[in-house]
Amino acid sequence: MANADFEGRVYPANASYSVGREKIREFASAVGATHPAHHDLVAARGSGYPDLVAPPTFAVVVAQRAESQYISDPAADVDFSRVVHADERFTHHRPIVAGDELTTVLHVDRIVSRGAISMVTTRCEIFALPTGIEEPVGDAETPGEPVATVTSTLAIRGEDA
Amino acid sequence: MSRPDIATLAVGDVIGTRTVTFDRANLVRYAGASGDFNPIHWNDKFAESVDLPSVIAHGMLTMGSVVGLVSDWAGDPGAVVDYQARFTKPVEVPNPGAASIDVTGTVGAIDTEAGTVRVDLAVTVDGAKVLGRTQVLVRL
Numbered sequence: 001m002a003n004a005d006f007e008g009r010v011y012p013a014n015a016s017y018s019v020g021r022e023k024i025r026e027f028a029s030a031v032g033a034t035h036p037a038h039h040d041l042v043a044a045r046g047s048g049y050p051d052l053v054a055p056p057t058f059a060v061v062v063a064q065r066a067e068s069q070y071i072s073d074p075a076a077d078v079d080f081s082r083v084v085h086a087d088e089r090f091t092h093h094r095p096i097v098a099g100d101e102l103t104t105v106l107h108v109d110r111i112v113s114r115g116a117i118s119m120v121t122t123r124c125e126i127f128a129l130p131t132g133i134e135e136p137v138g139d140a141e142t143p144g145e146p147v148a149t150v151t152s153t154l155a156i157r158g159e160d161a
Numbered sequence: 162m163s164r165p166d167i168a169t170l171a172v173g174d175v176i177g178t179r180t181v182t183f184d185r186a187n188l189v190r191y192a193g194a195s196g197d198f199n200p201i202h203w204n205d206k207f208a209e210s211v212d213l214p215s216v217i218a219h220g221m222l223t224m225g226s227v228v229g230l231v232s233d234w235a236g237d238p239g240a241v242v243d244y245q246a247r248f249t250k251p252v253e254v255p256n257p258g259a260a261s262i263d264v265t266g267t268v269g270a271i272d273t274e275a276g277t278v279r280v281d282l283a284v285t286v287d288g289a290k291v292l293g294r295t296q297v298l299v300r301l
Contacts, residue, residue: 023194030194031225032181035238047237056232056241056297057225061195080199081211085220087247087294095239157212 002118002156003077004111011069011106013143016129017062019100024052031055044097054096060088062096063124063150066104070122071154078120078156086119086153093146101129103143109151116158124150164236167273167301176266176280179230183218183252184259191222205256213251218260220248223284223292227264231280231297234266240299242277247293252286262286269296276300 021041028038033055036043044052071078096102103126110121127144138144165176188202197219200207208216224246232238254260262284269281277300284292 027194030187030191031222031229033225033229033232033238035232037238047239049239053239055225055238056228056244057221060221060225064195064197081201081207083199084251085248087245088221088224089243089245090241091243092239092241 001077001113001116001158002111002120003075004113006070006076006108007111009070009108010141011066012140013103013105013127014066014069016101016103017065019054019096019098019102021052021098023061024054024058024098027058027061028055031057049095049097051098054098056090056092058096059090059092059124059126059148059150062102062104062126063152066106066124067122067152069106070108078154082157082159084155084157086155088153089151091149093148096147100147101131102126102147103129105141105143118156118158119153120156121151121153124152126150165234165278165301167271167276167278170268170271170278172268172271174268176234176268177230178263178265179227181226181229181262181264182259183222183226183254183262185216185254185256188216188218188222188254191219191225195219195221197221215253216256217251218254220246223248223252223262224295227262227282227284227292227295228297230264230266230282231299234280235299235301240301241297242300243298244296246284246295248291249293250286250289250291252291260286262291266297
């Protein structure tokens, strides 16, 4: 049973994630995204992007790093081996591109347990840091330029569920 | 790539269909690319030990793959401004063999003022829905 005391918790902006060209290509290939803007710099720039553009669900890579701050905390009582993903939502304030330096503020929005199943909703607010800066700027909950919001609900099944 | 003209679209229009397949190698590849190494996606014994029928695909692999129908139609992967899905049924991936996922995209809503179109995806395996409320908002 997930620890309900974690509901409402907001984590400080985490260590930044550097979006690399090869990671975008690798992720795009893994999800079968063949659009040249993911793979070819000239094509990406021709489409108006400063660099290779990430596929629509790439932000999950950034979000899962931030979510692990909560999920891997033993006090949270989240048994990762019994976690099933229930839903996911990406809201893009602007596309993620190679060269972005992204930091995430993790919010634990909701923890509900019914019977042997706990439903946990987290929200990752992802921000881009200004070029050349790898530490958060601005205030604690808005440490840069808003890039994406990733909302995820996990279902954690108890041993007898 | 050419882009659809919002003025010529109507709610209910089918933008296209596609079938995507996953074998075990696709799952391992996605695990590496995404950093999600949960063993339920590559280890049968482990999957069975937590009461799953077998290894299942990452929900995010399914979600990440089926949206290609929409971003290819839109002609620009950066046009996807909002994308949501519910994971309603796990996709079992046989070994050997592959799971076959059918995708149909239908125009669900049009906002000409905002220049956005909502495409609703029907995502099924053998006729059974595996993703629910799968909505992709694109700016055209």
